[in-house]
Amino acid sequence: MINYLKSTTIIAVIAVSANTAFAEDYPTPVPMMDGAQALIELITPRNDTFRIAYMPPATEFNYYIAIGEGIKTVAEEQGAEVFMLAPQSGADINGQMGMIQDVLTQEVDAIIFGTHDEFAAAPLIERAVDQGIAVFMINSDIPNFPTPIHGVVGYSQRNGTHKIADWAIETYGDEPVRVGIIEGQPGYHSTERVGGFLDGIEGNENFDVVVSISGGWNVEGGNTAGMDILQSHPDLDVIFAANDYMIIGASFAAKALGLKDIALLGNDGDTSGLEEIAAGNVTATVNTSPYLMGQAAMHATLDALEGTYPGGWIETPTSIEDRDGAITVLQEPEKLFPQPSRDY
Template sequence: MKKFLALMISVIVLVSLIGCASSNQKGNNATDNEQNTPVTGDQTGSDSGEAKLPSPTIKEGPIKIAYVPSVMNVYYDQVLSGMKEEVDKLGGNGVVEVLIHAPTSNETTVNEQINIMENLIPQGVDVIAISAESDEPLTTLLKKAAEAGIVVFEFNMPTVDLTSEYYVSNIGYDQFEAGRLIGEWAVNHFGDKPTKTAILEGFPGTLNTQRLEGFLKGIEGHDNFDVAFSQTANWTRDDGQSVTENMLEAHPDIDFIAGLYDEMSLGAYNAVKAAGLQDKIVIAGYDNTEAGYDSIQKGEMAMTVDNGAKNIGSSIVISAYQYCKQGKEVERVIDVGSIALDKNNINEFDTDSYKYVKQEPVPNYLQD
């Protein structure tokens, strides 16, 4: 009887072991099948299945930065100047190389940037620095860039997803706050005087909305400001002039014109001067372009807001170098700040900020 029970126990154990072995073999086969399946972005990175931004690295050799503004204009030329000067200080293109990939028109920015990103990702650049009204339309491409090991910096982008794992930093300034500074300046300038106000807006969108809402916040609670006119002038001087000409026919008693970009404000001044109203109507601008600066110096435009365009460019290159060459983490949000400029402080502004100034290499630059 004992021998029979022992035999039965042995058979049961053997069957159990065979069952476990069969079960384990099936598990291994499943794993093999998973390993043979091409890995997609949804399967890489974190445990949640999301592709993640490449970690800080210490890269040998030069790093290539693809510069992708929303369009090339005066402002983005200033940003580029800041980038080029930092490259000079670091030792030139043998250390950091900046490649310009810019859309040709504001009207086609989103579609062109999508095409640019799709072409850049397989080219093996190290960094993409991109500006847009929002990063939402670019999310899929930002994810692909992360999967390809490309580090992304967003700049001058008013709406960003701060939870996104696809970019390192958002570098820029607060569009709302810069707009608010125009309103604050106007309140200080006009005091309690009844002020009939016109606003020249840019293209409809987030950028325009934040600037506009900031301005309205700046004059909030001051009932002497009557906003009698608000219309787009498409960010351009020509449209700023034509829109203002039409506006003056309907509202010849306007006291104050707030342009949400200097170029529109400069066009407004041309229209105001042609109407002989330059001594009556006060004009404010935004972004402190060189032409805007000159206009204030001549007593034409009354004020503008500087938003540190060149500092943004400097910050892009410095942050990219620290992240990709020195293996350092960088700030998630880098705000270069804004300042209102008028006849009282315009001479304090460094006009070299409008242009590229060749720099000499700086030994041990950015080294601890």
């Protein structure tokens, strides 16, 4: 039986005059693949006060609300108008596509978007770029979105989950470890996150993945997947889930089944996930600092509208947080959304 330790760090609507200058606040972008970069010089702002649509894949995920709060703070500082438009469910791909179509008729200067189906979104994003709208993808590291876009802002998803695999090997790797995986809804995000974890444990003979199923990105799906996994494999030592919501759901399943000696690993750094780690219900997560990601995305978008963004992908940092680290992050509530439920 593994001795489970719980104990490691976060990064970092409203009116910009087209003539307002502002400072860069993001790492040097990395070029995207050949043919994936839309031309910055063809962006044609329509409004004296830049009007920007923030379009995450769903409102059900506080993670995207936290990104939006980061976007909002920069907009307030710089005087840009920002509005958010998204379906409630991350599975409502048609709903998001309809919203993007609607935004294309609203004389916006830029779109900051995330999607769970890049191929469904691509034709509409192509229309936006053709209209001279600045288009940035958030919470991603896609180097070759199916149609050229102006920029991508997000962490390296495969590298992030590789880090938590490295952490698991360092923490538990001296003994045989039976692993279950809860995937997200099929698509780029799930492929990269699960792939990074699998890359990390590859070649370590003590780690054996015995089951991998989808949890649909939400707590309910994670609970269902966790229950299915743990009822079929009650001797699992570790469950890795591709986001914090699913691992929280899996933690409810483990508790209901009376299984205490199992490490539960997530990905995101969502406030609720961090609080579950602080409480000892989840073991660790990849903290991807969505609030600071939103700030970087907004700075880059405004630079693109001013014609000064060089193009490319902005990589935002990640860290692995166990119980001690989660508490440290929760002690900076101004960088989180929603706010923690109590003081830490």
